Amino acid sequence: MRIAVIRGDGIGPEVVDSALRVLKAAAAKYGLTIELHDVEAGDSALSKYGEALPSKYWGIIESSDAILKGPVGESAGDVVVKLRRGLDLYANIRPAKVYPGVKALRDGVDLIIVRENTEDVYVRAEHMLTNDVAVALRVISRRASERIAKVAFELAKARRNKVTIVHKANVLSVTDGLFRTVAREVALKYPGVTVNEMYIDSAVMDMVRRPQDFDIVLTTNLYGDILSDIAAYVTGSIGLAPSANMGDSKAMFEPVHGAAFDIAGKGIANPTATILCISWMLKWWGGKTGNGSYVTAGEAIERSVLNTLSSGKLTPDLGGGLTTNAFTEEVMAHL
Amino acid sequence: MRIAVIRGDGIGPEVVDSALRVLKAAAAKYGLTIELHDVEAGDSALSKYGEALPSKYWGIIESSDAILKGPVGESAGDVVVKLRRGLDLYANIRPAKVYPGVKALRDGVDLIIVRENTEDVYVRAEHMLTNDVAVALRVISRRASERIAKVAFELAKARRNKVTIVHKANVLSVTDGLFRTVAREVALKYPGVTVNEMYIDSAVMDMVRRPQDFDIVLTTNLYGDILSDIAAYVTGSIGLAPSANMGDSKAMFEPVHGAAFDIAGKGIANPTATILCISWMLKWWGGKTGNGSYVTAGEAIERSVLNTLSSGKLTPDLGGGLTTNAFTEEVMAHL
Numbered sequence: 143m144r145i146a147v148i149r150g151d152g153i154g155p156e157v158v159d160s161a162l163r164v165l166k167a168a169a170a171k172y173g174l175t176i177e178l179h180d181v182e183a184g185d186s187a188l189s190k191y192g193e194a195l196p197s198k199y200w201g202i203i204e205s206s207d208a209i210l211k212g213p214v215g216e217s218a219g220d221v222v223v224k225l226r227r228g229l230d231l232y233a234n235i236r237p238a239k240v241y242p243g244v245k246a247l248r249d250g251v252d253l254i255i256v257r258e259n260t261e262d263v264y265v266r267a268e269h270m271l272t273n274d275v276a277v278a279l280r281v282i283s284r285r286a287s288e289r290i291a292k293v294a295f296e297l298a299k300a301r302r303n304k305v306t307i308v309h310k311a312n313v314l315s316v317t318d319g320l321f322r323t324v325a326r327e328v329a330l331k332y333p334g335v336t337v338n339e340m341y342i343d344s345a346v347m348d349m350v351r352r353p354q355d356f357d358i359v360l361t362t363n364l365y366g367d368i369l370s371d372i373a374a375y376v377t378g379s380i381g382l383a384p385s386a387n388m389g390d391s392k393a394m395f396e397p398v399h400g401a402a403f404d405i406a407g408k409g410i411a412n413p414t415a416t417i418l419c420i421s422w423m424l425k426w427w428g429g430k431t432g433n434g435s436y437v438t439a440g441e442a443i444e445r446s447v448l449n450t451l452s453s454g455k456l457t458p459d460l461g462g463g464l465t466t467n468a469f470t471e472e473v474m475a476h477l
Numbered sequence: 478m479r480i481a482v483i484r485g486d487g488i489g490p491e492v493v494d495s496a497l498r499v500l501k502a503a504a505a506k507y508g509l510t511i512e513l514h515d516v517e518a519g520d521s522a523l524s525k526y527g528e529a530l531p532s533k534y535w536g537i538i539e540s541s542d543a544i545l546k547g548p549v550g551e552s553a554g555d556v557v558v559k560l561r562r563g564l565d566l567y568a569n570i571r572p573a574k575v576y577p578g579v580k581a582l583r584d585g586v587d588l589i590i591v592r593e594n595t596e597d598v599y600v601r602a603e604h605m606l607t608n609d610v611a612v613a614l615r616v617i618s619r620r621a622s623e624r625i626a627k628v629a630f631e632l633a634k635a636r637r638n639k640v641t642i643v644h645k646a647n648v649l650s651v652t653d654g655l656f657r658t659v660a661r662e663v664a665l666k667y668p669g670v671t672v673n674e675m676y677i678d679s680a681v682m683d684m685v686r687r688p689q690d691f692d693i694v695l696t697t698n699l700y701g702d703i704l705s706d707i708a709a710y711v712t713g714s715i716g717l718a719p720s721a722n723m724g725d726s727k728a729m730f731e732p733v734h735g736a737a738f739d740i741a742g743k744g745i746a747n748p749t750a751t752i753l754c755i756s757w758m759l760k761w762w763g764g765k766t767g768n769g770s771y772v773t774a775g776e777a778i779e780r781s782v783l784n785t786l787s788s789g790k791l792t793p794d795l796g797g798g799l800t801t802n803a804f805t806e807e808v809m810a811h812l
């Protein structure tokens with residue numbers, strides 16, 4: 143398996159290195175063939191090469207099976223949006239669930255945000271119309287709405303059979319209206335799945351008030367961005383949440399959290415989200431290629447993370463005293 | 478004082494009637510001259526007249542000094558956005574604070590969201606480009622950004638001297654970039670005010686994690702919509718939060734909450750937000766006209782609401798057992 147690795151900025155290199163140590167240990171134990179290829183991208187690449195995602199790396203990215211991406215700083219928009227759109231990684235899957243041993247704002251939450259990943263204001267078609275007036279396009283298409291809706295309903299079928307469509311069609315009657323219409327059309331093919339709808343302002347509130355009620359949240363790009371941060375916080379810490387950007391053949395895995403420059407270089411960052419990205423990546427690749435060793439390795443990593451957390455071995459963001467290194471070694475010891 | 482009254486849908490008529498009873502009692506006690514003019518608007522007006530905001534009422538609205546607006550249902554976008562933009566009520570002021578006697582998710586919160594009220598995707602310039610592709614314009618202008626920033630910094634000066642600019646300039650570098658640039662320019666004229674910036678996804682999270690840190694939140698229209706719901710929830714209940722839509726001469730006051738059709742007609746809606754709208758309206762009008770009786774009456778209503786809440790007389794949404802009527806009578810008794 144060829145993996146392109148973007149270490150990123152801030153705590154990025156720390157959490158990515160931790161995750162790669164776990165990956166290497168799992169690869170040795172379960173006999174996986176892993177090739178890692180470094181891609182410099184982000185604020186540091188921008189100042190070094192004048193490009194946040196230097197074009198000389200595009201070949202590595204295109205020829206990789208998967209991408210592991212650490213958090214990026216100020217230039218994140220130029221890195222992550224380019225990767226998502228350039229590789230047509232149209233489904234941003236962001237689970238939020240409460241892990242054993244972690245104090246969460248709300249208990250019993252287990253939901254997945256299914257965020258459309260290629261459109262909305264993320265098309266970045268922005269212009270100054272005059273010196274004083276700026277405009278951005280918000281684009282919503284039937285095709286993109288349909289394929290993301292299918293992802294959501296397929297996931298729901300394998301879970302609690304519930305999809306909440308989040309939009310703001312009371313204001314955006316045409317664009318969010320289209321998204322909602324298409325989602326409802328797709329819903330007709332899944333008669334066993336209960337569908338309801340919420341406006342984004344209410345949905346954010348309910349994500350705090352009664353997050354247990356959500357199973358699958360299907361939404362457009364920007365609302366999904368906002369909802370996934372709050373969902374991660376509510377379930378314990380944004381330091382725990384992995385995410386996958388799925389295309390038809392390739393996928394990119396990244397923690398939901400940012401570069402956290404305030405704690406960078408201190409060795410105290412929580413690598414859990416990035417380690418769970420590795421776990422997810424291996425399970426995905428094993429499922430795709432039919433190679434059970436990858437699935438087994440991915441499951442072992444996940445189990446090891448859960449055991450580490452539930453035995454109270456925590457990094458400072460969760461109230462524990464472990465360094466990034468010490469936590470990583472705990473996870474490796476449980477493998 | 479001429480007030481146009483929109484009762485609205487769902488629990489709208491109940492909470493507006495409650496607030497008007499309080500207004501009438503205060504007017505009698507403090508010798509205010511109040512003229513009320515009904516305006517039918519919302520879902521019921523739409524089905525009756527074919528227009529959510531029937532044009533025959535525009536005269537009443539234009540000749541009023543202020544508007545009291547209850548929540549509106551599905552057609553809210555066609556009522557409230559039209560009023561805000563049509564009357565150029567450019568500053569949406571949404572305080573969130575914890576009231577004594579009310580159990581809040583977080584204590585010690587006292588912040589104000591200053592939401593630009595005329596632009597962003599609320600310009601409602603939306604089109605189907607083809608049968609399958611919809612587009613909406615997101616408009617941000619220097620003029621609108623500048624006047625809302627001034628409102629925010631003036632408020633900050635009278636409070637804790639802190640403004641947090643919320644945007645998503647890492648993706649929307651042109652539109653949110655302009656908003657941020659202009660806000661920073663305005664900030665230069667307020668050297669005593671500390672300015673910081675947050676992305677909307679982080680801001681929503683911090684609104685739950687550490688809302689005490691916010692004083693004034695300055696933001697664009699849609700982000701303000703989302704932030705104000707969550708801020709209201711965090712400080713106790715969305716049933717408590719009033720808001721003002723301010724123009725240069727006219728203002729419209731409305732609760733932040735929606736029409737809550739699920740509890741409509743049961744007589745258990747919390748009228749606090751709408752009563753606080755009345756209080757705010759009177760204080761505003763008194764300040765504007767220099768007539769102290771209005772200010773006194775507005776303050777008396779606010780004090781009475783706070784006394785009622787802190788003596789544990791609460792509606793069901795706050796864990797109490799009072800009906801809308803009983804709560805209203807408590808407030809009137811304390812006037």
Ligand SMILES: CC(C)[C@H](C(=O)O)[C@@H](O)C(=O)O
Pocket residue numbers: 218219222223367398647648678
């Ligand atoms: C960094 C930023 C461009 C990105 C986004 O808005 O998508 C991030 O917030 C995320 O959620 O992955």
Ligand SMILES: CC(C)[C@H](C(=O)O)[C@@H](O)C(=O)O
Pocket residue numbers: 312313343553554557558702733
């Ligand atoms: C009803 C809706 C159009 C409105 C808005 O989005 O502004 C409401 O949510 C609000 O915050 O006042």
